[in-house]
Amino acid sequence: MTERLDKLIADSGTASRSQAKSLVRQGRVTVNGVQAAACDVRLNPDLDVICVDGCMLNCSKYRYFMLHKPCGVLSATEDRAQKTVLDLLPENLRRLRLFPVGRLDKDTSGLLILTNNGQYAHNIISPARHVPKRYIAGLDSRPDADVAEVFRRGIVLADGLECLPARLEILGGSSAAVTVYEGKYHQVRRMFAAAGLHVLTLHRLSIGPLELDSALEPGQFREMNQEEAQLVFK
Numbered sequence: 001m002t003e004r005l006d007k008l009i010a011d012s013g014t015a016s017r018s019q020a021k022s023l024v025r026q027g028r029v030t031v032n033g034v035q036a037a038a039c040d041v042r043l044n045p046d047l048d049v050i051c052v053d054g055c056m057l058n059c060s061k062y063r064y065f066m067l068h069k070p071c072g073v074l075s076a077t078e079d080r081a082q083k084t085v086l087d088l089l090p091e092n093l094r095r096l097r098l099f100p101v102g103r104l105d106k107d108t109s110g111l112l113i114l115t116n117n118g119q120y121a122h123n124i125i126s127p128a129r130h131v132p133k134r135y136i137a138g139l140d141s142r143p144d145a146d147v148a149e150v151f152r153r154g155i156v157l158a159d160g161l162e163c164l165p166a167r168l169e170i171l172g173g174s175s176a177a178v179t180v181y182e183g184k185y186h187q188v189r190r191m192f193a194a195a196g197l198h199v200l201t202l203h204r205l206s207i208g209p210l211e212l213d214s215a216l217e218p219g220q221f222r223e224m225n226q227e228e229a230q231l232v233f234k
């Protein structure tokens with residue numbers, strides 16, 4: 001399947017269609033190592049190597065990004081009134097039709113994956129897959145050791161909803177690390193509430209063995225390759 005060069009550049013999220021045309025005109029695009037002469041040349045993204053300013057285009061169908069979600073933004077693709085995680089991405093990446101894998105509450109920070117691969121997202125979210133999600137919670141008081149035991153057995157929420165067994169590590173001061181294997185609505189906050197504790201801050205550290213890159217400041221993101229994205233299932 002072939003596509004025009006300017007469309008391939010735009011579809012990769014590198015530049016808008018008009019910017020792609022001007023990149024070609026400026027001689028900043030190579031195809032198979034040779035400077036591209038025109039935008040309308042048709043190429044096969046599976047066979048042809050396209051570079052912009054020496055960087056190879058990612059023409060993969062599915063893309064994966066790791067975002068350090070800051071507090072105060074919604075885990076949604078759009079909202080009429082409030083800022084969403086997609087508002088943190090540059091305009092060019094909008095073409096990729098990314099969406100967040102599951103939700104972090106507005107006031108939760110940390111690791112959020114954005115992708116355009118629905119099956120991948122489903123596999124992470126599905127409780128049947130038991131993908132561990134690890135959080136650090138700042139609490140209003142220090143949990144007793146028996147709270148860890150209650151979490152380990154599987155807590156029942158105030159509305160009767162049963163949660164799978166979770167792992168609680170009591171850290172210094174009034175903070176704790178919690179690992180859950182499903183993603184019910186407000187799950188971690190509600191689990192602590194059921195144990196009589198109030199969550200003041202919540203930050204997701206990891207999904208499976210995939211950890212939030214410590215180089216990413218809140219609001220920053222980076223692309224992951226296929227291999228790194230699959231780490232969540234290891």
Ligand code: URA
Nearest residue numbers: 105108186187188189
């Ligand atoms: N559990 C919560 O309560 N909130 C989150 O954002 C994630 C897990």
